[in-house]
Amino acid sequence: MNSEDKSAEMLSYKRHTLAHLLAASVKELYPLAMPTLGPAIDNGFYYDFDFDYKIDADKRGLNADDADLNTSKKSNAPKEDDLAKIEKSMKKLLATWEGFKHLEISKEEATEIFADNEYKLELINEIADKGEKITIYYSGPKDFDFSIESLKSNDYKLPTGFFDLCRGGHLENPSKEIEIDSFKISRIAGAYWRGDEKNKMLTRIYGLAFNTKEELEKYEWTVEEAKKRDHKKLGKELKLFTTSSLIGAGLPLLQPKGMAIRKAVEDYLWELHKQKGYDRVWTPHIAKEELYVTSGHAAKFGDELFRVQGKDESFIMKPMNCPHHMQIFADNQFSYRDMPVRYFEPATVYRDEKTGQLAGLTRVRSITQDDGHLFCRTTQIEEEVSTIVGIIKEFYTTVGLMSDYWVRLSLRGDDKSAYLGTDEVWEKAEGALERAAKENNLNYKPVRGEAAFYGPKLDFMFKDALGREWQLATIQCDFNLPERFDLFFTNEKGEKERPVVIHRAISGSLERFLGIIIEHFAGAFPTWLAPVQVKIIPVRENHIEHAKKLATVLRSKDIRVECDISDEGFGKKVRAAKVDMIPYTVIIGDKDIEAGVVTLENRDKGKIGTPTQEELLAILIEEIRNKK
């Protein structure tokens, strides 16, 4: 083990130790709380408790008042205000924790010790079933000692410390090894037992922990910085999008400035596709349920479908575009000479996501996919996939996200019966995808068993400013839909041949993509994406006419321009342009008008020079065309 791994391991030990300390403090402050699980995590630790555990007072050695408290309807869980108290208690307790001791016990002994804790019992059974050793870790002062008998008669707390069912991995002497200000309790949240919403919701207390106080502060600073570029905050400040409680949760509205960015992305996407043989199509937003029964989406999306009741018929808001595109294909009599057939449509679909899952632009109920489907022969998969990979690389290189990505090549698992399609088709498709990934030098990882039941796929993962990983672009082979809709074309022999469908999306969803690039650029968009590309500032009121004329000329060249005609001081107008992070500022005053030029400045480069109108146009048009 190298030193880096070693120190990472020590940090994880420290975090795990703190999880125990948290549980011990909570048991002191809330004797009725039932500890469940508490691991070390990326930035610290957490511990889940059941604060409303129905108990048998006698069994747990508690008095009747405590038991009564536990039967009241109101939750006994601590509130956010109580976290400081818990943290304080932890810091006090830490000084007495000089070590850990452990004891290996039998399943029977463990069952007896944790008889009143159904969560621990579940774990004990699992451990025993796996044939692993059951161990109890006890922490406290140096000269402590404990026996199985003492554990049986106590509720986690022993006179000198705290014990828990645990597999180990702690610091040897917490009181010496943990800097008191290098951890803190950060927040409280609900969490289902084992993450399954069918289970009871527990109360999770999160803590942050790092090697030193400085590292903890650095982490908190990073989080603060990340918040500053949060797309929800910037979207509001820069007037990119808004929401309305009258319209509903998860249904964002794009302001003109947000739409300008989206349009630039959309146009670029189409530009990349139209030269590769794609055709634009358009499909309505609702369809009969039958369509989705045939496609299988009705079963898959279930209660996520929005239903629309007409006078006599009922419809469904489309959750996917694929079935619609299948119908467009089916309307034709294609020959093998026509293949591949490629459709492209940035189309909005609707899914009734759980309200708690909705967030800003990244998780919404109206999703515009830059969707495309192509129909081809198995022999054409590789070339088509390669073309799409090329588009993806070009697109993400342009927006500057290509530097931190990886691609998951999702392949069929061992149980072949779980997948649709013949071995031959799967092998061809998987091989084609992998070759396309290789040829294009993608940083890809094959993952067995990750494929959809209908075919293998390539998923592109990119990281945003907050370090969160987003699955954006995707290329999926589909052997299912052509089957379900009985699609075919005529081959060389005059026979019906089933095409393979390839689903592809480059940005994933335009809403989510907008959110991600807002954070990626922290609002300072490159010129081609900027909602306002040029701000014209007349120095005095009598320069407004010149400014407006120039604005008209720029606008006629499709340059997004704003003219500051407010009656404010010059300095304030300059500041406003900077605050809005507008790429180019053009200043027009007496000096400029006399010389027949303008003063041009750039957000990043500062003053550029004094070009003539023609020169200005050339500079801007060149930059926008090159997507800078």
Add this chain to the structure above:
RNA sequence: GCCAUCAUAGCUUAGUGGUAAAGCACUUCAUUGGUAAUGAAGAGACCGUGAGUCCGAUUCUCACUGAUGGCUCCA
């Protein structure tokens, strides 16, 4: 959906059991200013919606709506 926190003017926030304050933005007037906020005045809020407690609620309680964070990185 569930847990926690929150909701006051367009935005950011202060405040109170007796119907509210400030900054920015906005409007008007003065100012004609060459690189990050000219000055003054004005207008703007039934304090998210609905109910309850109270003589009286924006403030306390409940419900609803919406926002934010969290909901297996496993003993």
